[in-house]
Amino acid sequence: MFNQIRLVNFISAILCVVLIAPILIVVVMSFGASSYMIFPPDSLSTRWYEEFFSSPEWMSSLASSFLIALLASMIATTLGFLGAYSLVRGKYGNKKLIISFCLLPLIVPTIITAVALYFASVPLELVGSKIWIAVCHAALAIPVVLLILLSSLQGIDVSVERAAEGMGASKLYTFTRIVIPMAAPGIMSAAFFSFLTSFDELIVSLFLAGLESETLPVRIWNSLIMNMEPVIASISTVLILITISLLLIELMVRKLRA
């Protein structure tokens, strides 16, 4: 009997290695010295990191990605927070339908969204505008924000809000002084994950970036279809590190709160 459970655990262990190994391999590869992708690298160096951080082209795409993701995250988190609060506290029907609708950007194949946005952007001369890319990314990030905040807002006791209102606080006062501080950890996760959604987004950026606003994923994409430069491994490692740091900060905030 126990053997069956052991067997399942053994299979899971192997699968977990398969899940994490590719990430680790990229990290190890990024420290290789040669221009060929050999694993394990025969000698170690940080030359690809130097190449990445000293290249004005790569740095400008990193800056574009960062700016766009910051703005997209602010828009998506604000709108998503208001929406999630309304869905959790508001009294109306059809919530299921509203949620299904709000999750559509996650469901509709991004290629369709990207092509449609491109189709609209060309006559409006919006191709290449960072603000416009951020707005489009915000639409894609709203489902992520909603999913996080719907679950975190439910953990907040409505009676605290009622108490504040009962003591004469206005709705707005209660909202800014009670609801937002109590929801702060959830809002922060939502902001982080919507940032990542935009920061890692490729397809919409591919169509909308033009030459002036090339984001990091777009430049990586161009390199992968052309010649797979070895510098990609170091850039990927930087992206992995950004992801892991955000996950760790999020975890720490949750631990502190608990």
Add this chain to the structure above:
Amino acid sequence: MTEAIMRRRVGPGRFQMKSENLIYPVLAFLLVFFILPIAWFFIKSALDYEGNFAAMLLETFTSPLFITVAWKTIWISLLVTLFALAAAYPIAYSLTRSSSFTFTLIIICVIVPYFTSIIVRTYSWMIILGTKGIINEFLIYVGVIDKPLNLMYNMVGVVIGMTYVLLPYFVLTLFATMKSIDVWLLQAGRSMGASNFYVFRKVFFPLSMPGIVSGFLIVYILAAGFFVTPALMGGPNDVMMAMLIQRNIEVTLDWPLASALSLFLLVVTLIIYAFYCKYTDMDKMLGK
């Protein structure tokens, strides 16, 4: 303090805020920046098309290229979803019955790839599966093969890459269902003399079915519209629908054809999504 609050309450220009109304900004935003562009794309393509748009759709959907690509898309997505299910099930199962230490280890292995950029994850498999990749170099070194296997730029590469990228979605969906299964039910079965496997087959597995269905539908939807991994890891014969749409815009500039293909992909996606909404307990998101 109380006075300050009171003043706010009766103060001039008090903003009337009702939680019911707070849903409108997000709905309006999605309507303007998401729904409208998609609707406009289809309407304008249909209006601009000189000739009969319906006839063009019919002609597109019966063309050999479309049929090949549609089949390829359906087939690859199905394979990927099945492989992802097979791999996700044991992982999710172990998650539900592990101590906090192993739980943390497993969840790290699932979450880190989940939040890592898709293009990075695809790139890592390109390093692993390439002709000079890790697997080929290893097999040649060990002496199992003497010339490299073609693991990439064909369907094998596409299926491996896509399964890897979509696996965490399946694990998390399954885990959400499995963790709500009452352990006492399993205990009860076991205390009445049923074997572990019997309890699993008769109690646990049927109770995990909603997770399998939701996970299957969501991963299938994502797979069918996938672009990055098949575009980077596929060969000339592994064109999926999303890639065909992109090519018609970037290479041949054929907007009407791209809109016809998009319409097909969108309709298929929305039909599966309707099933997903029907079979997934969305009320759970609202804590009911």
